[in-house]
Amino acid sequence: QDLYQEAEDTLMLNASVIGYYSGSHSLALVKGTTLVELQTEKVIVATGASEKMLLFENNDLPGVYGAGAVQTLMNVYGIKPGHNMLMVGAGNVGLIVSYQLLQAGVNVEAVVEAMPHIGGYHVHAAKIRRCGVPIYTSTSIQKALGEEYVTGAVTISLDENWNPIRGTEKEYTVDTICLAVGLSPSVELFHQAGCRLAYIPELGGNTPVHNQNMETTLPGVYAAGDAAGIGEANTAMMEGKIAALSCINTLELSTDETVKELEESFRELHLLRSGTFGERARQGKEKVFTLWREHHE
Ligand SMILES: Cc1cc2nc3c(=O)[nH]c(=O)nc-3n(C[C@H](O)[C@H](O)[C@H](O)COP(=O)(O)OP(=O)(O)OC[C@H]3O[C@@H](n4cnc5c(N)ncnc54)[C@H](O)[C@@H]3O)c2cc1C
Structure with a gap:
């Protein structure tokens, strides 16, 4: 019950982000007939996918x-x-x-x-x-x-x-x-924010270039789930966890526990993508990680 209440206090439902303004990670969102501006230090974009x-x-x-x-x-x-x-x-x-x-x-x-x-x-x-x-x-x-x-x-x-x-x-x-x-990642916000996108067929099309911590080429903007490349529900949740823990760790809020949890999450994601069924996703992710490294050279 407590967790549910906590989530209720944090979640803003029926609210659509309609724009990202760089510099201060400022988001414009519409809730009902109200336009809200939200300032954040980090942004995780997990907007999912649209059907082809x-x-x-x-x-x-x-x-x-x-x-x-x-x-x-x-x-x-x-x-x-x-x-x-x-x-x-x-x-x-x-x-x-x-x-x-x-x-x-x-x-x-x-x-x-x-x-x-x-x-x-x-x-x-x-x-x-x-x-x-x-x-x-x-x-x-x-x-x-x-x-x-x-x-x-x-x-x-x-x-x-x-x-x-x-x-x-x-x-x-x-x-x-x-x-x-098939599905295509919903990348409009990444595009508007100026994150580099790359066409990766293995991940469903245009995908935000990101590293293993799920950070895009724009520092402080993270991607997770289908928006970061089409996958399935378990890998989407694990990527969300990795993005969140990476944010916590770089905001200098990290504890021994969050560092350990991040390592554990990498291991779990690796396991989820192992074997022949995960091969295509692995290849796609390798491509985006390489592009991210090249971008920062
Ligand atoms: C028909 C179908 C069947 C599937 N069956 C399975 C299955 O059996 N098992 C499985 O593991 N996977 C399945 N999947 C895949 C699975 O649904 C996805 O991999 C998973 O939902 C991805 O999670 P996500 O959080 O990244 O995206 P989503 O679950 O798509 O969530 C994205 C959320 O972001 C919100 N959003 C988007 N844009 C904005 C915005 N601008 N502002 C605010 N909110 C926004 C959306 O409203 C949505 O709620 C299926 C997919 C489809 C299409």
Whole structure:
């Protein structure tokens, strides 16, 4: 209860940071109709990510959703997003959300994936296949059908250069199309602050260049979580902890305990990213750390 009260006192909810002004780490934020200026010594930007969109005919029809929206409708609001669904993307998000849709009683007609192989973990793919959902690789969506809302979808096979192969179109009667085609870090505030950004495909696109302490190229501005490169919830929380402890230590508030905790957090993050599943993220992070070092040479 005490911790909750403490958090309530510190958290400012329904408040959007709309600008960062360099020099004094000054943030402008909007809460309701009020514009608030906040002066800080350090800033940790953990703004998350936005979902990628696909270009195809009728992609603006009601019934075309991002996977995040589908998951929020089901898990937060208890609303079935549709009755018959086509899932686009067989990464972990596409596979896991497909399974959750099945659990909610939605019929998932098929999962299509542009790559020649399934991007997500085998265990998630196997689970939905066992439920009778086919996964078609080297296949993408060509168009959504419908006048006022989605009534169907047409998929098409892709060749090794990702060009559509005519004559391979397949029509589905669906009322919902779910796009699970990746995320991009939300880097607007870093950009506005003047932090160096770099295009790192392994981390989802434009990413703030940062070091192992999560500090960007602008001293005092830190990045954490998906905003610092797309990952998953555990690594996001661990990066947030590292950024916070690094701030504490450089504000000369450090104690033996915070120094020890920081070391422990590095170890835990390393463990979370070890093994083959963490390989892509490791490669991406190595790139941003190298860029950060080069920036400071
Ligand atoms: C559909 C989907 C399913 C997923 N499933 C899993 C899963 O099963 N397991 C897993 O580990 N990971 C999963 N992930 C990934 C996981 O959600 C993210 O890695 C994790 O949420 C990242 O945490 P974060 O704190 O960096 O960002 P977020 O959780 O995105 O939080 C960012 C927060 O910043 C706020 N914000 C943004 N801009 C501003 C601003 N200017 N001012 C104030 N606030 C702002 C946002 O409102 C948001 O609350 C999934 C992702 C998606 C899209």
